[in-house]
Amino acid sequence: MEEEYPRSLMEFEKKFATEESCREYLFRMRWPEGFCCPRCGNPVFWTIGKVLIRCAACRHLTSVTAGTIFQDTHTPLTVWFRAIWWVTTQKNGASALGLQRILGLKSYETAWTWLHKFRRAMVRPGRELLSGRVEVDECYIGAPEEEMRGRGSADKALVVVAVEENGSAIGRIRFRLIPNASAATLNKFLLESIAPGSVVHTDGWRGYRRVTSCGFVHEVTVLKSKGEKASELLPRVHLVISLLKRWLMGTHQGAVSHKHLDYYLDEFTFRFNRRKSMNRGKLFYRLVQQAVAIEPVPLDKILHPEKKQARKLHGRKALTKVAGITLVSKPANAA
């Protein structure tokens, strides 16, 4: 599918005025080559009413939203689309309160939950690793200041940051909330974020001593004099960290708890890595595309990301939910 997205608010309003137009767009995003049964892969299907889709081969019943972040929603897709448009076209994103106000949602919790669902969709499964020359360092993200006073680092979140060096500019970035700055923790992050053979540029911290054994070229820069600042050694990392802190304090007013911080880091990364997109509509396109590519996230998992939960099988919930409905089928094209 050619990248199909609205170029302006006017175009957006025209394109996504009805449930049908939103559902058709989701269909094209989810099945760009035409329908493919989530259970058996067969391309032929029947539609049942406006929403349900029945596989002509295995009789599996599904819908365009089943098995995506829109599964089981009671809110019209037109409202979801407006939320995604708002979130992606605002330069710094949106707070839950801002989203609640702009959409006129009754509950703050709904706005908050939606934003978290969007954040889950901001990481593309199988995204490419960083490569070339990459600066890496850790930083502390603090709790609200009055809470922090007189306490140790237990209240701060330790985050590791990787930033591609693109000449004197900045390429793509990756973050992760980490429990400590040990070699084991840092190496795991490096291996999962940076392509082998890349140059990993760090300071002299002992946690980075075994970087070479992980298959990277290690470049170490250490402070030469007392007057030199750490931020001068790895300038790109420190610029990104200051932008991140400004974003957390600005858009989110510092009200981000540690257990959710990873997902805010994902949102910041999504925005930052697309900061040069000529059209914000392209971010809308990417987010919708990824929203139909990931599995739905149960509310309990959003509220308590620290709890480990068994993942649901794709589409199973939708199947049990629609079982027992009297079905009137009509054939449809597989296109």
Ligand SMILES: [Zn+2]
């Ligand atoms: Zn099937």
